[in-house]
Amino acid sequence: MKSDPLFSRNRHPNETIVKIGSEKIGSNKIALIAGPCSVESEEQLESAALFLKKQGVSVLRGSAFKPRTSPYSFQGLGDEGLRILGAVRKKTGLCINTEVMDVRDVPKAVEVSDMIQVGARNMQNYDLLRELGKIKKPVLLKNGLAATVDEFLNAAEYILQGGNENVVLCLRGIRTFETKTRFTFDPGLIPVLKKETHLPVMVDPSHAAGTRELVGPISKAAIAAGADGLLIEVHPDPQKARSDAEQQLDFVQFEQMISELKPVGKAIGRTL
Amino acid sequence: MKSDPLFSRNRHPNETIVKIGSEKIGSNKIALIAGPCSVESEEQLESAALFLKKQGVSVLRGSAFKPRTSPYSFQGLGDEGLRILGAVRKKTGLCINTEVMDVRDVPKAVEVSDMIQVGARNMQNYDLLRELGKIKKPVLLKNGLAATVDEFLNAAEYILQGGNENVVLCLRGIRTFETKTRFTFDPGLIPVLKKETHLPVMVDPSHAAGTRELVGPISKAAIAAGADGLLIEVHPDPQKARSDAEQQLDFVQFEQMISELKPVGKAIGRTL
Amino acid sequence: MKSDPLFSRNRHPNETIVKIGSEKIGSNKIALIAGPCSVESEEQLESAALFLKKQGVSVLRGSAFKPRTSPYSFQGLGDEGLRILGAVRKKTGLCINTEVMDVRDVPKAVEVSDMIQVGARNMQNYDLLRELGKIKKPVLLKNGLAATVDEFLNAAEYILQGGNENVVLCLRGIRTFETKTRFTFDPGLIPVLKKETHLPVMVDPSHAAGTRELVGPISKAAIAAGADGLLIEVHPDPQKARSDAEQQLDFVQFEQMISELKPVGKAIGRTL
Amino acid sequence: MKSDPLFSRNRHPNETIVKIGSEKIGSNKIALIAGPCSVESEEQLESAALFLKKQGVSVLRGSAFKPRTSPYSFQGLGDEGLRILGAVRKKTGLCINTEVMDVRDVPKAVEVSDMIQVGARNMQNYDLLRELGKIKKPVLLKNGLAATVDEFLNAAEYILQGGNENVVLCLRGIRTFETKTRFTFDPGLIPVLKKETHLPVMVDPSHAAGTRELVGPISKAAIAAGADGLLIEVHPDPQKARSDAEQQLDFVQFEQMISELKPVGKAIGRTL
Secondary structure, X not given: OOOOOOOEHHHOOOXXXXXXXXXXXOOOEOEEEEXXXXXXXXXXXXXXXXXXXXXXXXXXXXXXXXXXXXXXXOOOOOHHHHHHHHHHHHHHOOEEEEEOOOHHHHHHHHHHOOEEEEOHXXXXXXXXXXXXXXXXXXXEEEOXXXXXXXXXXXXXXXXXXXXXXXXXXXXXXXXXXXXXXXOEOOOOHHHHHHHHEOOOEEEOHHHHHOXXXXXXXXXXXXXXXXXXXXXXXXXXXXXXXXXXXXXXXOHHHHHHHHHHHHHHHHHOOOEO | OOOOOOOEHHHOOOOOOEXXXXXXXXXXXXXXXXXXXXXXXXXXXXXXXXXXXXXXXXXXXXXXXXXXXXXXOOOOOOHHHHHHHHHHHHHHOOEEEEEOOOHHHXXXXXXXXXXXXXXXXXXXXXXXXXXXXXXXXXXEEEOOOOOOXXXXXXXXXXXXXXXXXXXXXXXOOEOOOOOOOOOEOOOOHHHHHHHHEOOOEEEOHHHHHOOHHHHHHHHHHHHHOOXXXXXXXXXOOHHHOOOOOOOOEOHHHHXXXXXXXXXXXXXXXXXX | OOOOOOOEHHHOOOOOOEEEOOEEEOOOEOEEEEEOOEOOOHHHHHHHHHHHHHOOOXXXXXXXXXXXXXXOOOOOOOHHHHHHXXXXXXXXXXXXXXXXXXXXXXXXXXXXXXXXXXXXXXOOOHHHHHHXXXXXXXXXXXXXXXXXXXXXXXXXXXXXXXXXOOEEEXXXXXXXXXXXXXXXXXXXXXXXXXXXXXXXXXXXXXXXXXXXXXXXXXXXXXXXXXXXXXXXXXXXXXXXXXXXXXXXXXXXXXXXXXXXXXXXXXXXXXXX | OOOOOOOEHHHOOOOOOXXXXXXXXXXXXXXXXXXXXXOOOHHHHHHHHHHHHHOOOOEEEOEOOOOOOOOOOOOOOOHHHHHHHHHHHHHHOOEEEEEOOOHHHXXXXXXXXXXXXXXXXXXXXHHHHHHHHOOOOOEEEEOXXXXXXXXXXXXXXXXXXXXXXXXXXXXXXXXXXXXXXXXXXXXXXXXXXXXXXXXXXEEOHHHHHOOHHHHHXXXXXXXXXXXXXXXXXXXXXXXHOOOOOOOOEOHHHHHHHHHHHHHHHHHOOOEO
């Protein structure tokens, strides 16, 4: 390859804006994607959806397929989870972001959602990336735990090269020796990425934090450093969550946090 | 889960021996799996196979599907690579170890090979692991670049839980700040793993090294620390290799290295 | 040790405010310590001092003793550097922050400065820490490149235990595999530290960044996440700097950055 | 600096042999330096010394000054520790290796010992290194927890440049996310170092391991990969040790381990 890759600023000097319903990721408005870690029931998801809609959030996250370290942990509701996502999408009009791990699940997931998420563990699952290059819907690509910036951008290139231009990068921290935060998130990588690529750069403060009290400060740092959006785990009753219970915000915490994020966005000339 | 996981020594105090043709991985004899990084042509693979057979190697490695950081790098010959593996297997009688990344390729790969390899980038590709839990053939599972020992063992558990008991762990180093070796391989993890699990533990010195001159010393260290086998990249003409050119050994280097490894094996009471 | 350490919030629920002249580190006002990496000449230091004074900065940084990876790199002006610091302090009325590496230099440095800095490489130079526990002047302690939060706090404890209560912690990033930023700075550690300790927490964005264009975004992230102050490298002519040339800001860049930081501070209810 | 540094092979193609009494570090014989982590009493040190002497060890290690994470942990016996080292040296005729952290302790330590050790935390304590460049006695320099190979070699250069040619490098592992071993030791760095420098390269398996059962396997790996010697913690009664209790070997364990190391040394053509 002699010419610049598709992700490069040199190929596309202006920001790529990825549209999901009314949300324009990469625009001056800082995007919000929020919702529970896992889809646990229709009641749970609908409750989160209705609350978030009132907060002005238009893209709901929720996983039907959960990548879990142990095979004995809750693995997500699978197809039933997809059905619930579709039902809540229809009922609330919210757009849906959901994770896919298996190439065979892409068509089903595309049917009930508006954005497909690739988690950290699958950042270099190249067959999945190639499959997502063939769809039209936006893809949210998270960095791997040991991935360099170059590897992250090259993973995006697999999707872009397939013809899907709607790729959103999402920083979620890397693994280091420090365990006081769940992962180590470097806000300096936001301007690094935005210099190298025209793709929008979001941040997942929930996974970087690992505990809910750190989600706010990391979110503020991400916005201050120029993130185009945040992906936040919100649950109607985090104590009872079947995954990531420690890091999901409840409704009161989410509302409080957003009210604190707005002035930070304004301070750097953006809206939230 | 209250009881011990399937990988645990508590469940299975004796070593698991994984058989591939005449090779018994986990026995007193240190196993060797060798061959080119990528299948590049029938001539290339056959040449390597015939050489390795003379050296007493009975399991040939070679990838038809290559996980590459950039989509513009050589991605492997794909189905034609599988055909070549099948042809060389038939002609030479060697057993075949080959990597699979896509669940949809598992049946085809199983047909022409005797062992399926899961690379570092797919260590937590759980759908692939589950699929490999359903086959009978042995699986070589490499650790992820940011995977802890616990995550590595839990990845193996996904395969074991599906009913496939033939899992071989393969240490290939982790990513750290040090760049003088390609990855950082800690020989202390061999006894750590062997204490926690009954599964055999091999080492991939080629990827840990990154340059061929380091493959020998790292192989010796691995054997001395108790590795059950080595996975080594050997190419008829490494200079011309389409992937990992820097770390593949040529025939003379391989033969020389094996002659140096034998006394180390003997020193710890094992054969090679 | 059964009781809580001296650094603990349990021992001292309110914030410790460290005073250096009119600067109160740990107060609602975000502190600024700025100046050249190395003292290179009286003209250079005075030029920086006069500019910074006009900008409202009251603590000037500048090293007479430089810890350098290679013995062939510029090692600082030594005693002549201390003399210059003293002269500029007298002339401008600014307070001085300067690094000490050698216990034997502590008395001399204390004479011409108002705050002693301990760099990352000396975070666990316990004899130096003990020596600084005996002085009355404030100490700025940077985290080591591989130091955990617990080790960082314990290093501070060495100083506190000696009787010097004026310790300011300064996060400057850790070493990881990522090289796009010079070090990896995790803003989540600011609230982590502030929960565990009453000591003020500053951030050194210059070393975390490694290149001047990243100093602004990292500074904003630090403030947004709750940092009590920033330590910034500013040089009259960064191109000609004898150390850290890539990451020092010139006067125009510094002034521009401060004007952008002020609204971020305001957004979280603090002044700058 | 245009010419090669003093540590470089280009300046000195043959191995440097560092002599300590009858021990020749860097020769075909693999060197052993062993003894307790801390000097705790004359009885303890003498007991270890007499045992080790019988085992053929001629250099005894033992620290009078201990760098400890917490100021409330045992800090070593200090000057009384040095006295004990001198007494045991005289009584047993063994050579002494002891750690110095404070430049002011160098003269005292030199008086009672034959080799000065610089620990990981002081690898970049440049004033200490410069001071050790002025003495004639050998220096054992351990790598820092976040030090690259280049930084390690440059730290040695500080000593060499001062005129002391007797520097022994000692690998003791780096800090990574993996906690099953105390530090992550990469045997591939032994041949990397030996290609770049003429200085001897030892390994400290005790600190890399963190638990005594791993000291043997890591020692074997180190020897197999070409280490010029081992630095091993041995204590008459490890359970009662005031530091590093988990990783010190007792006499039976040490003797057993040495008997297992000898054939590994022989396998690569060296004696032990």
